[in-house]
Amino acid sequence: MIDTLIWLVALPLASALATQLLPRYATAIVISTAIATSINAAALLYAVATHGVMLYQIGGWTAGLGIALRADGLSALLLMMAAIVLLASSIYASAYFNDNPLRRRFWPLWLLLWCSLNALLLSGDLFNLYVTLELLGLSAVALASLGGKTAALQAALRYLLVGLLGSMLFLAGVTLIYAGYGTLDLATLSRVVAAGPIAWSALALMTVGLLLKTALFPLHFWLPPAHGSAPAPVSAVLSALVVKATFYLVMRLWLDIFSEVVTPQAASIPGVLGAAAVLWGSWQALRAERLKLLAAYSTVAQLGYLFLFFPLLQALPAGAARDAAMGGLVILALTHGLAKSGLFLAIGIIQQRSGHDTIRDLDGTAQRLPATTFAIALSGIALIGLPPSGAFLGKWHLLAAAFSAGQWLWVVVIMIGTLLAAAYTFRVLGHAFGQQPYPRHPVTIAAEEWPALILSAFATIGLGLAGAPVWQLLKVSL
Amino acid sequence: MLTAHWLYGLSGCLIMTFGLRAVLLNDSLLQRIIALNVMGTGVFMILITIAYRGPDAAPDPIPHALVLTGIVVAVSATALALTLIRRLTEEQDND
Numbered sequence: 001m002i003d004t005l006i007w008l009v010a011l012p013l014a015s016a017l018a019t020q021l022l023p024r025y026a027t028a029i030v031i032s033t034a035i036a037t038s039i040n041a042a043a044l045l046y047a048v049a050t051h052g053v054m055l056y057q058i059g060g061w062t063a064g065l066g067i068a069l070r071a072d073g074l075s076a077l078l079l080m081m082a083a084i085v086l087l088a089s090s091i092y093a094s095a096y097f098n099d100n101p102l103r104r105r106f107w108p109l110w111l112l113l114w115c116s117l118n119a120l121l122l123s124g125d126l127f128n129l130y131v132t133l134e135l136l137g138l139s140a141v142a143l144a145s146l147g148g149k150t151a152a153l154q155a156a157l158r159y160l161l162v163g164l165l166g167s168m169l170f171l172a173g174v175t176l177i178y179a180g181y182g183t184l185d186l187a188t189l190s191r192v193v194a195a196g197p198i199a200w201s202a203l204a205l206m207t208v209g210l211l212l213k214t215a216l217f218p219l220h221f222w223l224p225p226a227h228g229s230a231p232a233p234v235s236a237v238l239s240a241l242v243v244k245a246t247f248y249l250v251m252r253l254w255l256d257i258f259s260e261v262v263t264p265q266a267a268s269i270p271g272v273l274g275a276a277a278v279l280w281g282s283w284q285a286l287r288a289e290r291l292k293l294l295a296a297y298s299t300v301a302q303l304g305y306l307f308l309f310f311p312l313l314q315a316l317p318a319g320a321a322r323d324a325a326m327g328g329l330v331i332l333a334l335t336h337g338l339a340k341s342g343l344f345l346a347i348g349i350i351q352q353r354s355g356h357d358t359i360r361d362l363d364g365t366a367q368r369l370p371a372t373t374f375a376i377a378l379s380g381i382a383l384i385g386l387p388p389s390g391a392f393l394g395k396w397h398l399l400a401a402a403f404s405a406g407q408w409l410w411v412v413v414i415m416i417g418t419l420l421a422a423a424y425t426f427r428v429l430g431h432a433f434g435q436q437p438y439p440r441h442p443v444t445i446a447a448e449e450w451p452a453l454i455l456s457a458f459a460t461i462g463l464g465l466a467g468a469p470v471w472q473l474l475k476v477s478l
Numbered sequence: 479m480l481t482a483h484w485l486y487g488l489s490g491c492l493i494m495t496f497g498l499r500a501v502l503l504n505d506s507l508l509q510r511i512i513a514l515n516v517m518g519t520g521v522f523m524i525l526i527t528i529a530y531r532g533p534d535a536a537p538d539p540i541p542h543a544l545v546l547t548g549i550v551v552a553v554s555a556t557a558l559a560l561t562l563i564r565r566l567t568e569e570q571d572n573d
Contacts, residue, residue: 127544134551138558145562150573153566157507160562164514164555165501171548172494172521178541179528 016111073473088451095447137163169209217277232348267314274307282420328397335390339382342455364434378456380425390463494520
């Protein structure tokens with residue numbers, strides 16, 4: 001049972017090497033690895049739900065010198081979301097890159113990204129987190145640069161520099177932690193951390209580094225060009241998973257390890273920045289001329305919602321209300337991951353079929369690609385937060401937390417953000433419908449349209465109607 | 479009292495700050511990448527200073543292991559950055 005932990009990291013890594021050595025069988029290797037890793041993630045989720053926290057010490061070395069992998073409810077949920085997104089995107093990519101020589105360079109990096117993402121979610125100490133952050137960042141940059149045009153390369157370079165600066169600040173914070181407390185183990189740290197200059201400056205350094213990588217307003221400047229110029233499956237994974245991985249770390253630090261150190265004033269900083277991100281990101285998404293930029297700015301806005309939870313969770317005392325809000329935060333993050341990857345995959349289909357993604361010239365897309373347009377509509381429902389999507393549950397708990405903490409101002413931000421999200425979704429759909437007759441079969445390109453549809457449907461219907469286990473699983477924590 | 483321990487630690491902090499300043503304020507890509515490496519050297523120097531446990535005791539091995547890993551990461555990241563810069567200049571020459 002415990003072995004699922006090591007296989008979640010080892011299998012994508014071994015397969016990444018295999019695709020490099022045997023490029024002819026790469027697609028078969030990737031798809032079978034994707035299926036096996038998804039089953040593994042589901043097994044881990046089940047194991048955490050039934051047995052509690054899972055721990056694996058590589059080579060039998062104990063914490064300190066050795067590398068320990070551990071999974072609690074939060075990391076198991078994110079691993080499962082990543083597996084669903086990556087499985088669907090792998091199937092999509094096998095059709096998207098057909099005969100393309102890019103494919104040869106794409107698959108090894110793709111699996112390496114999966115490997116480092118899983119390793120990051122399973123790491124239990126700060127230094128391994130630094131290493132996995134770097135691995136994730138490097139493979140993400142290499143994937144983003146695959147477009148190969150000047151704009152894509154420029155965006156990838158800026159992404160790389162921002163990522164390196166972020167990790168360097170994170171490492172400086174880690175250094176302070178080791179100097180102050182003599183340990184890097186997260187579980188030990190959460191017991192020994194005390195309010196004081198060391199904890200504050202270490203938390204500040206690590207947080208600035210991570211927020212740079214999470215693209216929280218005003219540190220989001222690099223995200224729209226990087227996510228907007230990458231190939232579609234890469235954009236999907238960057239927006240859905242890579243920024244979530246660093247967000248997961250911020251969450252662990254602020255809400256778990258340093259929760260005693262964080263003051264109400266400090267917690268209001270991510271809240272205010274999040275509110276600015278919601279308003280600015282949604283407004284830019286509404287004004288975007290290209291679909292991909294719309295989706296990228298919508299990511300900036302949706303990340304903002306996640307940070308609105310910080311001041312509320314800080315204000316609420318431990319208990320039922322705080323647990324409910326915590327579940328709302330996680331389900332909002334999960335829904336956004338599934339919906340945004342579905343949206344980017346659908347945009348990729350439109351871009352490949354019509355040669356552009358200009359919103360004004362979408363006329364008739366609903367008739368030419370009905371299933372793709374439906375996927376965009378479904379993911380739009382999740383981005384707005386209409387019922388029955390998971391985001392509806394998330395926003396409901398966000399509002400409930402704002403009411404019970406007596407912090408009314410956030411409610412206004414949530415309302416405006418939701419209205420703007422509805423406006424940018426309906427703007428796309430409005431342009432997509434034309435006068436032509438509908439085709440007989442709605443799904444025209446099965447390998448690309450089904451993954452997009454399934455991801456969006458999962459976000460809108462799956463998580464909304466079957467979201468209750470999320471709250472159960474979050475009770476299992478380190 | 480300024481012992482050697484403090485001298486190394488404070489120099490590390492200074493080098494890190496210089497690197498950070500250059501990353502933020504420079505326009506040239508190449509200079510920014512070098513500045514990131516300088517910043518990294520500062521952080522590594524602080525880590526090595528932390529490992530010191532007095533003249534008689536052996537140094538703490540963990541920060542040393544961290545520095546070694548950090549150097550490997552920094553070298554690979556620099557290599558990727560340089561490759562990207564070269565491809566970018568090639569693309570711009572073609573245009």
